[in-house]
Amino acid sequence: MKKSIIIGVMGGGRATPEDMDAAYCLGSLIAKNGWVLLNGGRDAGIMDASAKGAAEHNGLTIGILPDDNCSKISSHIQIPIVTGMGNARNCINVLSSNIIVACAGGAGTISEVALAVKNNKPVILLNFDLRKAFNRYIRMNLIHSVRTPQEAIKKIKGLLNPPLNT
Amino acid sequence: MKKSIIIGVMGGGRATPEDMDAAYCLGSLIAKNGWVLLNGGRDAGIMDASAKGAAEHNGLTIGILPDDNCSKISSHIQIPIVTGMGNARNCINVLSSNIIVACAGGAGTISEVALAVKNNKPVILLNFDLRKAFNRYIRMNLIHSVRTPQEAIKKIKGLLNPPLNT
Amino acid sequence: MKKSIIIGVMGGGRATPEDMDAAYCLGSLIAKNGWVLLNGGRDAGIMDASAKGAAEHNGLTIGILPDDNCSKISSHIQIPIVTGMGNARNCINVLSSNIIVACAGGAGTISEVALAVKNNKPVILLNFDLRKAFNRYIRMNLIHSVRTPQEAIKKIKGLLNPPLNT
Amino acid sequence: MKKSIIIGVMGGGRATPEDMDAAYCLGSLIAKNGWVLLNGGRDAGIMDASAKGAAEHNGLTIGILPDDNCSKISSHIQIPIVTGMGNARNCINVLSSNIIVACAGGAGTISEVALAVKNNKPVILLNFDLRKAFNRYIRMNLIHSVRTPQEAIKKIKGLLNPPLNT
Numbered sequence: 001m002k003k004s005i006i007i008g009v010m011g012g013g014r015a016t017p018e019d020m021d022a023a024y025c026l027g028s029l030i031a032k033n034g035w036v037l038l039n040g041g042r043d044a045g046i047m048d049a050s051a052k053g054a055a056e057h058n059g060l061t062i063g064i065l066p067d068d069n070c071s072k073i074s075s076h077i078q079i080p081i082v083t084g085m086g087n088a089r090n091c092i093n094v095l096s097s098n099i100i101v102a103c104a105g106g107a108g109t110i111s112e113v114a115l116a117v118k119n120n121k122p123v124i125l126l127n128f129d130l131r132k133a134f135n136r137y138i139r140m141n142l143i144h145s146v147r148t149p150q151e152a153i154k155k156i157k158g159l160l161n162p163p164l165n166t
Numbered sequence: 167m168k169k170s171i172i173i174g175v176m177g178g179g180r181a182t183p184e185d186m187d188a189a190y191c192l193g194s195l196i197a198k199n200g201w202v203l204l205n206g207g208r209d210a211g212i213m214d215a216s217a218k219g220a221a222e223h224n225g226l227t228i229g230i231l232p233d234d235n236c237s238k239i240s241s242h243i244q245i246p247i248v249t250g251m252g253n254a255r256n257c258i259n260v261l262s263s264n265i266i267v268a269c270a271g272g273a274g275t276i277s278e279v280a281l282a283v284k285n286n287k288p289v290i291l292l293n294f295d296l297r298k299a300f301n302r303y304i305r306m307n308l309i310h311s312v313r314t315p316q317e318a319i320k321k322i323k324g325l326l327n328p329p330l331n332t
Numbered sequence: 333m334k335k336s337i338i339i340g341v342m343g344g345g346r347a348t349p350e351d352m353d354a355a356y357c358l359g360s361l362i363a364k365n366g367w368v369l370l371n372g373g374r375d376a377g378i379m380d381a382s383a384k385g386a387a388e389h390n391g392l393t394i395g396i397l398p399d400d401n402c403s404k405i406s407s408h409i410q411i412p413i414v415t416g417m418g419n420a421r422n423c424i425n426v427l428s429s430n431i432i433v434a435c436a437g438g439a440g441t442i443s444e445v446a447l448a449v450k451n452n453k454p455v456i457l458l459n460f461d462l463r464k465a466f467n468r469y470i471r472m473n474l475i476h477s478v479r480t481p482q483e484a485i486k487k488i489k490g491l492l493n494p495p496l497n498t
Numbered sequence: 499m500k501k502s503i504i505i506g507v508m509g510g511g512r513a514t515p516e517d518m519d520a521a522y523c524l525g526s527l528i529a530k531n532g533w534v535l536l537n538g539g540r541d542a543g544i545m546d547a548s549a550k551g552a553a554e555h556n557g558l559t560i561g562i563l564p565d566d567n568c569s570k571i572s573s574h575i576q577i578p579i580v581t582g583m584g585n586a587r588n589c590i591n592v593l594s595s596n597i598i599v600a601c602a603g604g605a606g607t608i609s610e611v612a613l614a615v616k617n618n619k620p621v622i623l624l625n626f627d628l629r630k631a632f633n634r635y636i637r638m639n640l641i642h643s644v645r646t647p648q649e650a651i652k653k654i655k656g657l658l659n660p661p662l663n664t
Contacts, residue, residue, distance in 0.1 A: 249583075250584040250585070252583065253582070254581075254583050
């Protein structure tokens with residue numbers, strides 16, 4: 001059996017309609033590429049929108065819940081991982097993902113970007129400007145910035161299959 | 167999308183050939199019933215045997231790893247959840263499972279049985295005698311004992327679909 | 333600076349008056365010996381009684397709370413460690429203690445005994461019978477049984493300062 | 499018994515001599531004010547320097563270790579809390595502190611600032627510029643910036659004892 005490729009999608013529990021649309025589209029493209037979508041599992045914001053996009057295109061969706069039960073789970077999550085450990089689960093989100101895409105979010109999302117690069121996981125920022133605070137990691141090529149879900153997918157493919165001689 | 171039914175299979179990193187065979191059989195039956203198998207994810211003992219049984223019968227397998235990487239993962243795990251939190255992940259194992267089957271094991275497995283009943287999760291002991299220490303929970307009908315994988319499956323079905331008037 | 337010697341006292345949130353008295357006495361003796369008392373931090377049962385015994389005898393008390401705030405903390409805890417991770421904090425309880433004393437308790441306490449021996453931490457059972465389930469670890473001399481707080485203290489001293497030629 | 503006031507000092511495992519000096523001074527001032535110092539516990543960088551400053555001025559020092567043992571602990575930590583959960587312990591650092599002072603650091607420190615404000619804990623940045631990424635929280639008055647340990651102490655006092663009519 002081959003281990004699945006897992007794409008983590010991070011982002012806020014509240015989001016603008018534009019960011020929700022982008023998250024839905026991103027989820028759908030992750031599913032179409034045969035990857036597994038992993039997120040924070042809740043029925044809100046980027047979590048719900050990205051899971052919906054993947055689930056409606058036959059993708060497998062995994063939600064790493066901060067709660068100790070499933071009462072706040074997105075209806076588009078197929079596999080709930082119930083941690084009961086609040087934001088400490090943010091570490092699990094990034095450690096379990098091959099690549100992380102971070103949509104615009106607040107402190108929770110920033111913590112995930114920070115924990116990802118701390119663990120040498122590549123991060124793709126989708127319309128999320130974290131310059132200055134993360135400049136060191138942008139220069140290290142651990143953090144990439146894109147404008148559309150399509151660009152995010154292209155970047156994921158490049159990271160999964162780096163061209164020869166690089 | 168319907169949430170999957172997740173059956174947690176706990177047990178030692180070392181096991182007798184008989185217990186390994188039972189774990190393999192249990193994994194295969196979990197897969198045949200369309201349930202997801204969740205375990206501790208390592209390439210050893212009951213974890214590896216139960217994942218192998220499920221994976222070779224087209225079941226989805228999830229491994230909740232104590233490590234912060236996949237170097238010790240069973241080759242039969244499709245979805246690694248990488249926690250990096252050692253035995254604290256035992257809590258996640260039981261919170262994420264609808265029902266836990268515990269095969270014979272040592273202190274790690276006992277901790278999972280204890281954490282399961284602490285969270286009101288039903289536990290099925292497969293050839294694993296924990297009487298006396300857990301008598302209170304056996305009387306509460308939270309812990310059940312069976313002798314074969316087939317009996318474990320029958321018990322799981324009963325717990326998932328309790329008969330009327332009980 | 334010398335690292336403190338930390339004695340973990342585990343036990344149920346509900347307890348008999350006799351066990352509460354023993355926990356209070358144990359806490360007082362831990363303080364009188366200059367050791368730090370660590371427990372689960374809540375305002376209930378063995379946790380509250382043992383913290384009270386230590387605090388009223390000028391001992392330092394540390395509570396490893398499962399909650400993400402201090403609303404349920406014992407008033408006898410001086411240093412709250414706020415984990416927000418539910419029973420996953422049981423691992424921290426045992427890893428942080430040099431020696432664990434387990435008073436009579438339920439599944440939570442059993443999980444702590446199991447996690448302790450899994451990590452090779454010595455456990456002293458104070459009027460808490462876990463024979464059969466833990467026989468292997470009793471034989472390995474990782475689990476000891478005593479009847480009174482005074483005997484527990486004597487056993488702690490023996491474990492901290494093992495006699496020569498043993 | 500009164501709960502102690504706990505000041506969390508975050509910062510990198512590597513630091514410039516100037517930041518090390520500031521961390522030592524900060525630790526000493528925390529001790530002189532009768533507060534408890536809490537940090538990440540390791541024998542490196544800001545962790546070691548701040549613990550040294552506090553310990554050498556008779557302060558109580560608590561280290562929340564990411565490791566499952568004390569092999570990398572600072573010799574200036576009196577109370578090691580051994581988590582065995584890697585960076586997931588960053589959550590515990592901030593939840594357990596009344597106020598967090600963040601010295602210059604990398605992704606780990608940024609994750610702690612993010613987790614702190616996510617939990618509404620006040621953060622004081624000591625010569626650590628996180629503008630832009632954290633502007634929202636600076637405007638909410640959750641993040642404050644200072645240039646010297648003395649200014650940090652003054653800010654801590656203001657946060658602990660807010661003046662009337664504000």
